[in-house]
Amino acid sequence: MSEIAERPLAPLRIGTRASPLALWQARHFLSRIGGFCPMLQGDTAFEETALSTAGDRIQDRRLAEIGGKGLFAKEIHEALLDGRVDFAVHSLKDLETELPPGIVLACLLKREDARDAIVLGPDCGEPTRGDPLACLPHGALVGTASVRRQSQLLHARPDLRVETIRGNVQTRLRRLREGEFHATLLAYAGLKRLGLEAEAGVVLEAEEMVPAAGQGIVGITVREDDIALRELLHAIEDPAARAVAAAERALLAALDGSCRTPIGGHARILMDGQLYLTGLVARSDGSFLLRRRVSGAVADAERIGRELGDSLRRDSPADVLT
Numbered sequence: 001m002s003e004i005a006e007r008p009l010a011p012l013r014i015g016t017r018a019s020p021l022a023l024w025q026a027r028h029f030l031s032r033i034g035g036f037c038p039m040l041q042g043d044t045a046f047e048e049t050a051l052s053t054a055g056d057r058i059q060d061r062r063l064a065e066i067g068g069k070g071l072f073a074k075e076i077h078e079a080l081l082d083g084r085v086d087f088a089v090h091s092l093k094d095l096e097t098e099l100p101p102g103i104v105l106a107c108l109l110k111r112e113d114a115r116d117a118i119v120l121g122p123d124c125g126e127p128t129r130g131d132p133l134a135c136l137p138h139g140a141l142v143g144t145a146s147v148r149r150q151s152q153l154l155h156a157r158p159d160l161r162v163e164t165i166r167g168n169v170q171t172r173l174r175r176l177r178e179g180e181f182h183a184t185l186l187a188y189a190g191l192k193r194l195g196l197e198a199e200a201g202v203v204l205e206a207e208e209m210v211p212a213a214g215q216g217i218v219g220i221t222v223r224e225d226d227i228a229l230r231e232l233l234h235a236i237e238d239p240a241a242r243a244v245a246a247a248e249r250a251l252l253a254a255l256d257g258s259c260r261t262p263i264g265g266h267a268r269i270l271m272d273g274q275l276y277l278t279g280l281v282a283r284s285d286g287s288f289l290l291r292r293r294v295s296g297a298v299a300d301a302e303r304i305g306r307e308l309g310d311s312l313r314r315d316s317p318a319d320v321l322t
């Protein structure tokens with residue numbers, strides 16, 4: 001056994017990004033684990049390390065331009081592998097599908113609402129019943145850095161204009177209030193966790209705006225050889241979150257799009273016990289959009305995801321998935 005593997009269980013060192021949302025998620029996880037394991041309750045059980053990542057430092061460009069999701073996790077993976085932290089808490093949607101050797105996704109927490117919400121600025125209409133996008137005036141400027149949200153918006157409403165806006169949730173809301181944009185789209189899960197759900201003007205159904213794979217799920221990574229911690233984390237994992245995440249992440253991996261490809265993936269387990277997976281591939285400008293829904297046994301989640309990904313890939317024009 002390595003030195004790292006022989007350390008006592010407490011204090012556990014937790015690695016997280018420094019944003020308010022990341023810190024909320026880290027503390028939420030700590031309360032879950034403390035509730036399960038009395039030895040890990042209270043302030044002395046954990047040490048929190050807020051890690052600054054390249055994704056957080058570079059704020060003026062689209063993620064797609066600067067290298068995508070890996071930017072958030074790279075420094076966190078390194079801290080894990082060096083033994084500076086024992087586990088790391090992530091928004092699953094920001095975590096690449098293929099983790100570096102030696103790191104495993106040991107635990108997924110129960111999913112928060114996976115839908116996207118429209119946050120309306122001062123110049124927008126009131127949300128109405130019926131068409132959820134009707135609150136956006138003709139030609140409205142929508143701020144988002146997500147090609148997935150952009151493509152689906154423009155497909156439904158070609159009159160809209162989209163401009164890149166990044167930064168954490170609070171920064172985006174401030175810029176919206178200052179009148180830089182008519183509206184922005186954010187994950188409803190993030191708003192709820194920050195106590196900002198009242199900001200959501202309209203919550204879009206997953207069929208209207210297919211969420212990102214893993215949206216609303218918090219995932220915990222650990223070193224592969226940390227068997228004791230993996231067992232503990234396995235015990236608090238939400239099996240439904242594991243199944244839907246497996247389907248959505250297999251879909252994403254099979255599509256193998258670049259980080260510039262708009263891809264959506266959303267799975268649910270319904271009352272009949274079956275897993276339903278919606279996948280989406282689009283062109284950023286909305287001129288092509290393909291959405292497909294399949295279902296199957298929960299135990300086959302990964303295969304369902306892979307097969308849907310393959311089928312979407314087969315039926316998409318060559319320029320979309322390059």
Ligand SMILES: NCc1[nH]cc(CCC(=O)O)c1CC(=O)O
Binds near residue numbers: 185190217
């Ligand atoms: N890419 C940033 C990010 N990563 C996770 C969330 C929200 C929380 C979640 O999806 O679990 C957000 C903010 C957003 O997309 O509005």
